[in-house]
């Protein structure tokens with residue numbers, strides 16, 4: 001056992017990479033490491049994670065463990081089925097990590113909630129009472145922090161803002177519904193919409209190219225960002241009037257577009273947020289490069305407290 005101050009072990013699991021860190025009670029990261037998420041079957045993926053956890057822990061005994069994972073997940077049974085980790089379907093992640101760490105409390109949350117919790121703890125949302133955190137990337141994820149705790153919902157999947165229907169005549173969504181926020185605001189869907197309107201059609205391009213073109217004044221790219229911003233704003237305002245909050249943070253790859261995204265989001269939020277208790281809604285860019293990892297650590301601290 002080490003004599004360092006108390007820490008928790010935070011673990012962040014995504015389809016691209018996995019990260020782990022020992023984190024102090026004030027949010028300071030003591031040790032952090034990450035690996036590319038390996039391909040392979042359930043045991044191969046877990047072996048890589050176990051090795052990472054062992055390396056980060058060293059001989060330190062944390063007081064609790066928090067895991068943020070790409071969803072969907074089954075919080076009640078501690079199972080995860082991350083869309084982009086095909087080897088894990090209903091994988092008993094909590095039990096398996098528990099077996100590694102002995103009798104420590106182990107908490108699990110979906111990555112969107114951990115992102116929101118991380119930004120709430122030490123990032124752009126740290127002055128907020130309640131926070132909606134949104135990740136705009138290949139999909140649109142989100143999480144809510146209410147009274148300092150993530151609002152997980154019955155199954156752990158609350159705040160699926162990306163699948164809030166904002167267009168009654170909208171396009172089909174990957175989730176099976178239609179007109180979801182994600183069909184307008186995710187990176188790939190924005191690129192596809194722009195290409196259908198003649199922007200760089202036939203080229204292999206991504207949302208970064210689209211945002212650069214929008215910043216340079218390309219009309220189609222600007223229009224597509226405006227549509228995406230309107231959909232996000234509709235989701236934001238619907239959530240704000242439901243939960244009664246005024247602070248929103250947006251991160252993720254598409255949010256790197258900066259003002260090209262945030263300016264129209266702000267304009268649409270102002271237009272749509274009319275009830276007196278949401279007219280002060282603020283939408284800010286995320287500040288942390290590792291909000292999900294810090295949120296997982298905060299989840300652990302909440303459990304340990």
Ligand SMILES: [Zn+2]
Nearest residue numbers: 163173175180
């Ligand atoms: Zn959907």
